[in-house]
Amino acid sequence: xxxxxxxALLPAxxxxxxxxxxxxxxxxxxLTLAAVSAIVAFGVRGWTGPAVVLVVVVxxxxxxxxxxxxxxxxxxxxxxxxxxxxxxxxLYPNAHDVIAVFGPLSPTWTGATAALQATLRVVAFGLSxxxxxxxxxxxxxxxxxxxxxxxxxxxxxxxxxxxxxxxTVERAREVVDAQRSRxxxxxxxxxxxxxxxxxxxxPVLFGALAEVEERTMALEARAFTAPGRRTILRSLPDSGxxxxxxxxxxxxxxxxxxxSLAGAVKLP
Amino acid sequence: xxAETAASVGAAASGxxxxxxxxxxxxxxxxxxxASAAALVSIDLRLEPGRVVGxxxxxxxxxxxxxxxxxxxxxxVIGGRLDGSVRVDGVETATMRPHELAQRCGLLxxxxxxxxxxxxxxxxxxxAFGPCNLGLPAAEVVGRVWWALRTAGIEPLAPRxxxxxxxxxxxxxxxxxxxxxxxxxxxxxxxTSELDPAGTRLVxxxxxxxxxxxxxxxxxxxxxxxxxxxxxxxxxxxERGAVVLSGPAAVTLADPRLVALGVEAxxxxxxxxxxxxxxxxxxxxxxxxxx
Amino acid sequence: xxLLTRWVRRQFTTRVIVLMPVxxxxxxxxxxxxxxVLKLPIYVDSIGTILVGCVAGxxxxxxxxxxxNLIWQYAxxxxxxxxxxxxxxxxxxxxxxxxxxxxxxxxxRPASGLRLIVPAxxxxxxxxxxxxxxYTIPQYNDPNAGNYPSWVYGAIVVIGAAASIxxxxxxxxxxxxxxxxxxxxxxxxxxxxxxxxxxxxxxxYGGVTGSxxxxxxxxxxxxxxxxxxxxxxxxxxxxxxxxxxTSFVVxxxxxxxxxxxxxxxxxxxxxxxxxxxxxxxxxxxxxxSDS
Numbered sequence: 117x118x119x120x121x122x123x124a125l126l127p128a129x130x131x132x133x134x135x136x137x138x139x140x141x142x143x144x145x146x147l148t149l150a151a152v153s154a155i156v157a158f159g160v161r162g163w164t165g166p167a168v169v170l171v172v173v174v175x176x177x178x179x180x181x182x183x184x185x186x187x188x189x190x191x192x193x194x195x196x197x198x199x200x201x202x203x204x205x206x207l208y209p210n211a212h213d214v215i216a217v218f219g220p221l222s223p224t225w226t227g228a229t230a231a232l233q234a235t236l237r238v239v240a241f242g243l244s245x246x247x248x249x250x251x252x253x254x255x256x257x258x259x260x261x262x263x264x265x266x267x268x269x270x271x272x273x274x275x276x277x278x279x280x281x282x283x284t285v286e287r288a289r290e291v292v293d294a295q296r297s298r299x300x301x302x303x304x305x306x307x308x309x310x311x312x313x314x315x316x317x318x319p320v321l322f323g324a325l326a327e328v329e330e331r332t333m334a335l336e337a338r339a340f341t342a343p344g345r346r347t348i349l350r351s352l353p354d355s356g357x358x359x360x361x362x363x364x365x366x367x368x369x370x371x372x373x374x375x376s377l378a379g380a381v382k383l384p
Numbered sequence: 385x386x387a388e389t390a391a392s393v394g395a396a397a398s399g400x401x402x403x404x405x406x407x408x409x410x411x412x413x414x415x416x417x418x419a420s421a422a423a424l425v426s427i428d429l430r431l432e433p434g435r436v437v438g439x440x441x442x443x444x445x446x447x448x449x450x451x452x453x454x455x456x457x458x459x460x461v462i463g464g465r466l467d468g469s470v471r472v473d474g475v476e477t478a479t480m481r482p483h484e485l486a487q488r489c490g491l492l493x494x495x496x497x498x499x500x501x502x503x504x505x506x507x508x509x510x511x512a513f514g515p516c517n518l519g520l521p522a523a524e525v526v527g528r529v530w531w532a533l534r535t536a537g538i539e540p541l542a543p544r545x546x547x548x549x550x551x552x553x554x555x556x557x558x559x560x561x562x563x564x565x566x567x568x569x570x571x572x573x574x575x576t577s578e579l580d581p582a583g584t585r586l587v588x589x590x591x592x593x594x595x596x597x598x599x600x601x602x603x604x605x606x607x608x609x610x611x612x613x614x615x616x617x618x619x620x621x622x623e624r625g626a627v628v629l630s631g632p633a634a635v636t637l638a639d640p641r642l643v644a645l646g647v648e649a650x651x652x653x654x655x656x657x658x659x660x661x662x663x664x665x666x667x668x669x670x671x672x673x674x675x
Numbered sequence: 676x677x678l679l680t681r682w683v684r685r686q687f688t689t690r691v692i693v694l695m696p697v698x699x700x701x702x703x704x705x706x707x708x709x710x711x712v713l714k715l716p717i718y719v720d721s722i723g724t725i726l727v728g729c730v731a732g733x734x735x736x737x738x739x740x741x742x743x744n745l746i747w748q749y750a751x752x753x754x755x756x757x758x759x760x761x762x763x764x765x766x767x768x769x770x771x772x773x774x775x776x777x778x779x780x781x782x783x784r785p786a787s788g789l790r791l792i793v794p795a796x797x798x799x800x801x802x803x804x805x806x807x808x809x810y811t812i813p814q815y816n817d818p819n820a821g822n823y824p825s826w827v828y829g830a831i832v833v834i835g836a837a838a839s840i841x842x843x844x845x846x847x848x849x850x851x852x853x854x855x856x857x858x859x860x861x862x863x864x865x866x867x868x869x870x871x872x873x874x875x876x877x878x879x880y881g882g883v884t885g886s887x888x889x890x891x892x893x894x895x896x897x898x899x900x901x902x903x904x905x906x907x908x909x910x911x912x913x914x915x916x917x918x919x920x921t922s923f924v925v926x927x928x929x930x931x932x933x934x935x936x937x938x939x940x941x942x943x944x945x946x947x948x949x950x951x952x953x954x955x956x957x958x959x960x961x962x963x964s965d966s
Contacts, residue, residue, distance in 0.1 A: 125522065125523060127542070127543070129543040130506055130508050130509060132505075150749070158760070158878075193757075196757050196880070196883070199883040199889045200880065200883050202893075203883050203889060203892060203893045208896075234880060237879075238757070238880065245748055249749050249750060255504070255505055258503075269687060272696075273695045273696050273699075273738075273742065274696075274746065275503030276693075277695070277746055278750060279502030279503060279696075280502065280697055280699070280700035281699075281704060281746075283700070284704040288704050288705070288708055316705075316708070317705065317719075317722070320701065320704070320705065321701060321722070322931065322932070324697045324701055325694075325928070327498045328694050328697060329690075329936060330498045331498050331499075332461065332689050333457050333462070333491070333493075334493065334499040335501070335689055335692075335693060336482040336483075336486065337455070337486050337491045337562065338486060338501070338513055338514040338562070339482070339483035339487065339514055339518050339565060340483075340689060341481070341689055342483035342517050342518050342519065344519040346517055346519060347515070347516040347518075347520055347521070347525055348516070349509065349512060349516065349525065349526075417935065417938060417939075418934065418935055462939065463938075463939060
């Protein structure tokens, strides 16, 4: 564990202590909030669960100043929301309280209610994921997890995966462009698109696998498999109340789900 | 604070050079797992502290395999069968675990991107990756990082994002990362092959400086014999897994048999041959002017 | 406990640790491209998961699947959509792939003549049985569970027939009996995936996922199926196909990668023949060959 005077050894660009009301929370706290949001948004039946999550998430986003940047995440839920609204409103099974008659595809109040509720849950969850993604740099989180014994290999897998994604996207983009210039359809008929898929997968996959051997040796050459605990240079502030809050939130959310599922307390 | 730590770390490193016995290969043969033919045959090689040895040869002559054997990754990490003995400062590499090997002999490949861990946001932390893996105290880690940055000549790069560096810079960061483990020997497999002339110069200068300041013994595989002419003390030529030529750099690189062995001589040597062949006098002054 | 610890540790070698992030990235990038750019009604987001499962073991496979879903859901830039809660399914798929790996399902079995026909026939029989089983499950038949329109039965027949023909062709054209086992493994994985996903889709998302498969859900609902059964019905139509295609892709990748590379993985000895011949195909670049 790095001491205060050792902290001073690190240049500022390494220490990278986040500022701001929400951001300065320990990454584990932000992670707990994301997990709890997911649990409550999906686990607590009715409107209350997702509504509470939405309120908490949006106000936290305001405090952290990321509200505007959540817009693309909200938009990303649109196809799912559209699907939910359409399929559930018009095709809800065993619903007979029809809103208007359109023959076999009549919208029903039950269906519409279910649809809106599901939409609220999806949006609440999506925004909670967005809040986490926008306020928590991954190396902050991984460092804190490792300090609490997650282990260097887990930390490496997640960190390296995140780094590998843009690299693979680049490679895929190059292949798609090359194929498109050779006439692959990305918009056309289904069969054409299927055909275009095959030459895409091969180069992307083999290119990615080719690196595995050299990366393995490079890791061993950097003493990755040395025994004992790895030194964590950066330490982020944590506090007693945050630790307590994390436990409370976790236990509280599970309790809320259990209570709701058991039907003990009827919430809207 | 950092300057003092860096200096003391550097002094400790070069102080070790005097006491070390060298990296010695005796009668080394190697066969990859599942391969029918041996990749290396009866190699004797000696890498002294503070000396730079160049390794050349045609493609498929076993240079990369030899690098893996010298660094102990073969058979340690990739399997296969090793005959003969590889000793680093008197200790058999076969008895050492990969992380112990990493602290004795560092290994660098030609593709810088695959050697970066891709898990760090600054060059500083990237170079700290190795020492942190060893579980060293934070103060020592930081000292080693500054020392490695300085030795590789890349201090200004410390705050940069490792994913956004040029080829030459990335290769130097990879070099510094390996240096941070304070190995007594360095093995580099075509470090400049993917670099432009500016990057090549950076790496070549860094290698000379490392050999001089840290007393590390360096083995460099290079197709660019010009680089070897500049930095190598000795050159070894491989063909089909065996050593066919070796000697002081200037002598070996001028050897006429190199061409037949698939190695292009340095530009200065080729120029001298061309000049002599066309009947013009070749004088020492001309050689001076070219250098 | 010692045995369990050793079993766990054996599956997580450094090579596997390096492969997993690559596989996760493949899952996410290919899945995103297929679902959002090409907009095909299959997922193709498990190639990496199944690959890791069958070369490393059930635990790495499961973790690859779980992490792929979580990272996809929570990563900045590509986040959103609905993939997160299906991490459970992805974990199951990876675990099953590990089991197939232990059973050597993905090992090439070159054969000809009669020895080719028998596995192909068995595979076709299993596929037919699976399809027939689906044909008769209550979800598709019981009027209380929702009487499905007749096109569903037609779809099952067509898919079953097409799958059988495709598998038989594959086995025949590549002269490789393993194709049969791969098909069976893929179909079984798909069925299990559908069964695990249905409650997640139904409870968490009200039965739809925003992907191309939702129109199937809608059609099934129109026939009168309830939320859970519509999800299960859709899953049983698309998941076995998707996972079988994915398994074949993985099989083809394994066939195209050098056996030397595969042999170094934990389950490598079940993927390549014991007395491995030299690589059938060029080394992936970056693997040091005898150069």
